[in-house]
Amino acid sequence: MAENEATLYNARQLNLPEKEISQAATDIIKRLLDAGYKAYLVGGCIRDLLLGLHPKDFDIATDATPEQVKSVFKKKCRIIGRRFRLAHIYHNGNIYEVATFRGFDQSGDRVVHQGQILRDNIYGSIDQDVLRRDFTCNALYLDVTDLSIIDYVGGVQDIQNKRLNLIGKASDRFTEDPVRMLRCIRFSAKLGLELSEDCRNTIPKLTNSLLKVPSARLFDEIIKLFHCAKMTAAFQLMRHYKLFDQLFPLLKKPLAESDHTQEFLSNAFTNTDARLANNQSVTPVFLMACVLWPDMIEGYKKLITKDHKPYEALHIAANKTLEKQRDILSIPRAIQTGIRQIWVMQLRFKRMHGKGVYTTLHHPRFRAAYDFLLLRASVHEQLELKADFWTHIQELSPEAIRSLIFGKRARNGKMNAELV
Structure with a gap:
């Protein structure tokens, strides 16, 4: 040319x-x-x-x-x-x-x-x-x-x-670089561009080629998707073209069997899109914790029934989930640590009396973990009282907090020890 x-x-x-x-x-x-x-x-x-x-x-x-x-x-x-x-x-x-x-x-x-x-x-x-x-x-x-x-x-x-066209044949361009399939989804969702017929027909045939991409590069591309401000739309496109199942096989069964999982993830993506639209900060830790939560919580429930203590069960289940996902996405160690902290905080939220409340309130991951709790409560009604407590306590004066967590009513209260 x-x-x-x-x-x-x-x-x-x-x-x-x-x-x-x-x-x-x-x-x-x-x-x-x-x-x-x-x-x-x-x-x-x-x-x-x-x-x-x-x-x-x-x-x-x-x-x-x-x-x-x-x-x-x-x-x-x-x-x-x-x-x-x-x-x-x-x-x-x-x-x-x-x-x-x-x-x-x-x-x-x-x-x-x-x-x-x-x-x-x-x-x-x-x-x-x-x-x-x-x-x-x-x-x-x-x-x-x-x-x-x-x-x-x-x-x-x-x-x-408003068209999204590849330069050349989709089969050739996706084979050259399989990450282009994820870029297709991101640009289509973010920019409102319609995928060409060639792209629509080719992507489902080549999803397995993503496994050839270095896991660290895949992780970087997934974070771009998570934070494209249109992840709600991207999630639906990724599911439609079987890309989500390829990248997060741990979620294939939960998404197929539970409407709660679909709703939980959709709410997580919608909330993150809203934060980005309002120029609020977001972190890769949060959405990755959301995406991997359904697999971890299933492992946790099985361990609890085998008489493991809650914190022990959570740590074992978290390690297994992160190890399984590591084969596809290379999640940096710092992000893995943040994910674990958000998950562990869900157990700490059960304790709503005594000095432990102060420790929870001042934890560096409190805000992210609290937002995570609200997401869980949005799909599980039994968590609403717990979510209301941690919402209310942030609005109280130090004296009111002390009265709330050390009063007779707090000491007599009983907590649900389960995670859902």
Whole structure:
């Protein structure tokens, strides 16, 4: 494909908001241009601007190699990656990703195994680079010098028509990189783009290929999905295309057998989407604790019936659940610790009198664990009194808390020792 086959659009005519374009990214591009290289804004930032959204990242594509980029920016540049080498430019406390145009030279630094690209550091021209990108909506280039959008693959029309189209055959592109199936779901849910027929027909046939992806990379992609602010919709799409069962096989049985599990997870995703919409903080720990809870609680119940004490049963069940999930997703140790803490706090919430209440209230994970309790109460009525207690106590003065937890009524109260 030759460069002159591109369609050029005037960004102003497409109502692209100039004020939303990062000045820092523009400055980086102009320095590369001054050094004699070509450079453009590329990908998701242009897509989001055309959709009326606020881009979080402004990525740059250039014909300069990572080493040449570093020679321009010196100490403000760091070359990263092995699978795909990139340059990171540090500017005013932010990081801007600069990628070199990808090419097709088969004799270069490219490793492909059974159709899956394991490493790719072959460089080329802009008209080659566009064909190496995944979706048409992510394959647009913006020339900041004249605000023209360069479109080789019909990306502008697809955005206008709310379509999500792959560049090339879905079977080939998903085989090259199975993570693209998850990106399909995320973009469709987050951006309201309809999957192409090719994608819809191909994804169910290739879900097993996700098992070939390194577990750490899969975990990173799952967190992006969890925090895309449209996970409620993404969850339904993942279930429809059998991707959720592939990534979380521990949930296949609970989801099939219990409406409570479906409702619990849907509520968790809805609440997280709402927090993100309100610019509130979220953590990977919370949703991962929600997703793995149904398997852990089933293990816990079985151990309790074998005369294990509650805390012992919970620790054993938690370890087994995390070990089973580890085969597919590499959950960082710190996140595993947070998950365990949220789960253990559910036992501590049973104690609503005495000094232990203070310990629970001041635990670092109290807020996340309390939110988790509210989610459980939303699907299990027998937990409503417990949830009401921990909601009410946060509104009381220190004197009122002392009276509540040390009074005669508290001492005579009996707690349900079960987790549901």
